[in-house]
Amino acid sequence: MPMQDMHLVHHECGDCPIRHRAVCARCEADELQRLEQIKYYRTYQAGQTLIWSGDRMDFVASVVSGIATLTQTMEDGRRQMVGLLLPSDFVGRPGRSTAAYDVTATTDLVMCCFRKKPFEELMVSTPHIGQRLLEMTLDELDAAREWMLLLGRKTAREKIASLLAIIARRDASLRVKAAKGALVFDLPLTREEMADYLGLTLETVSRQMSALKRDGVILLDGKRHVTIPDLDRLLEEAGDDSDGGVLD
Amino acid sequence: MPMQDMHLVHHECGDCPIRHRAVCARCEADELQRLEQIKYYRTYQAGQTLIWSGDRMDFVASVVSGIATLTQTMEDGRRQMVGLLLPSDFVGRPGRSTAAYDVTATTDLVMCCFRKKPFEELMVSTPHIGQRLLEMTLDELDAAREWMLLLGRKTAREKIASLLAIIARRDASLRVKAAKGALVFDLPLTREEMADYLGLTLETVSRQMSALKRDGVILLDGKRHVTIPDLDRLLEEAGDDSDGGVLD
DNA sequence: CGTCAGGTTGAGTTATATCAAATTAAGTGG
């Protein structure tokens, strides 16, 4: 029975799992206190669309836990994912009143929301928020440009390998301790969502997943549980520059 | 004889053609004065690559006049354009020491450069710069996401029509007075550059240009001079939502 | 055990890429 769950969790910001990565990362104690006053939590169920493109948006938010997607849809139904939101990622645009994309929860999701008006006022009075938001936006822009290379120039196999590498890398960065050896994770996306991410059809995604499995690049246990025996091999298949793309 | 031209133009910021759109747009007189002290102009010739991916970057800059591109290249030579920089657009990333993309002048180009270190210091002391940069970066992110839809889901014909619409729109916005009726402009890109923008081959670009011409969607005078007799028709061909995509 | 969403696999089609040749445009130096 999917319906909007308004369950009001309430953390102290000090204990917050995304305290040091989210838009509030640079805030001092007093700044955090002001943010506390305008924040509230919302939870959504997997599959739920929280925001439709064109909707009025009266809040901005950080993903606390779970995964959400940004997608664009053409009139005839063609869909392209344009953002994959993980814990600590920011949703919404200060200074804009309507949503530009559909936002959908792909897993159960907890968001830390800020009423937009007061948030915008805080941005003026609290430079640390704007500074952090700029940094995050620049990171997203870099990610978007990497994604553009993928969409425009990579083969289906390279696209799949790239996506798996992105998820593996991110998954590793969320763990406390970097696991050595084989990487193991659960795909947070269906084949169709992967296709929407990659600009492919779900059939092509399925075929290429099978091919990568057949060739030993990945191991599959069920449809979602993935093991990467050799990350370098995967990165080679992804067509990325051999180095990890380390910047600065 | 293409070589770096260090010709030192020197404008007053007050007269600058991009004064009200660039990263300095929100600056007050005193803030502008501090910017003046760390700025210098550089000019480049059409075709010249100003920055190679991985290069050390000791400055950031605004495009004053001309057009530049950001591109990514894979080891085997596949190229994808990931940014098209017009007058007032910003180049470089505060807080990062090396360039992430190749930057190439597609026309003769004038840049207003700021030494990076002092610019970063100014960003801390002068919130108006950071605020404006955030706004510009959010705009670029939106443009990148629109571009992702194009790369992932549009047909070759739609891609070409979309690019022509983008250039036409932008060209119109740079003119003082909006021309009614037919839009006319010169393509600032070669067929190959268009292909790199759109994730196509140059042959496909050429064929689709011919097709749009044959179908009366565009008129061509020479290879570069384009007339759009009916913008709505072009937008229809581009597969975009009928409304102009007006956001806030 | 039946149902249903998610996923896989197969056969045939098609849009775009690739390879190749011809055409146009813009110099450039005699």
Next chain:
DNA sequence: CCACTTAATTTGATATAACTCAACCTGACG
């Protein structure tokens, strides 16, 4: 001003990666 060169572009013929349509699995859940 005229050959000659060269880069950009167009056009043609063919190949192929990915799409489409369709059937068939698989596993979770009532």
